[in-house]
Amino acid sequence: KAGVTQTPRYLIKTRGQQVTLSCSPISGHRSVSWYQQTPGQGLQFLFEYFSETQRNKGNFPGRFSGRQFSNSRSEMNVSTLELGDSALYLCASLREPGLAGDTQYFGPGTRLTVL
Amino acid sequence: AQSVTQLDSQVPVFEEAPVELRCNYSSSVSVYLFWYVQYPNQGLQLLLKYLSGSTLVKGINGFEAEFNKSQTSFHLRKPSVHISDTAEYFCAVSAFSGNTPLVFGKGTRLSVIA
Numbered sequence: 484k485a486g487v488t489q490t491p492r493y494l495i496k497t498r499g500q501q502v503t504l505s506c507s508p509i510s511g512h513r514s515v516s517w518y519q520q521t522p523g524q525g526l527q528f529l530f531e532y533f534s535e536t537q538r539n540k541g542n543f544p545g546r547f548s549g550r551q552f553s554n555s556r557s558e559m560n561v562s563t564l565e566l567g568d569s570a571l572y573l574c575a576s577l578r579e580p581g582l583a584g585d586t587q588y589f590g591p592g593t594r595l596t597v598l
Numbered sequence: 599a600q601s602v603t604q605l606d607s608q609v610p611v612f613e614e615a616p617v618e619l620r621c622n623y624s625s626s627v628s629v630y631l632f633w634y635v636q637y638p639n640q641g642l643q644l645l646l647k648y649l650s651g652s653t654l655v656k657g658i659n660g661f662e663a664e665f666n667k668s669q670t671s672f673h674l675r676k677p678s679v680h681i682s683d684t685a686e687y688f689c690a691v692s693a694f695s696g697n698t699p700l701v702f703g704k705g706t707r708l709s710v711i712a
């Protein structure tokens with residue numbers, strides 16, 4: 484079974500630009516969560532999508548948005564990039580929320596560098 | 599809300615020595631507990647998880663963890679480490695009610711010295 488895939492793996496952008504990251508969950512998994520990892524703040528939850536609906540949202544500004552498609556693939560978008568948005572963005576997939584103790588499986592991440 | 603504290607940011611240990619990585623959590627509701635490992639330039643891989651039942655949980659690569667409800671701890675242990683165990687280790691919790699989101703500790707960098 485293929486794991487979680489994220490594209491692209493590396494991205495370099497400049498301040499003010501926008502960026503779109505993509506995540507394909509494990510086949511059969513319908514929930515996708517996004518996390519931001521930085522050296523200073525660690526791993527922080529961005530948002531979760533299930534059945535094309537945002538189910539949960541972390542404490543990030545509105546410049547961060549996401550969506551999920553009918554095939555469960557998800558994209559996240561960051562507009563008006565700031566230097567502080569440089570981070571590893573991790574996607575995690577889950578069969579569905581609420582299944583007792585179900586495991587989130589993580590992709591390899593997209594390393595975003597903002598210059 | 600939940601929070602996780604990993605008490606050591608870095609742990610150096612000699613090869614074949616035992617290691618313990620400490621994790622304490624705080625939560626007003628019941629939680630599931632997880633340990634993930636991250637190798638350089640990779641995502642997170644699940645080592646083990648505690649859902650209920652026996653407080654000693656065995657995971658992959660010879661790791662185990664013990665859940666202590668009274669001390670709200672979930673320490674990770676390995677009796678004999680290898681060079682290949684060098685990585686960042688993250689303790690995480692999620693609420694019973696919905697599995698997500700995961701709340702992570704800041705991580706512990708384990709460095710195994712030959």
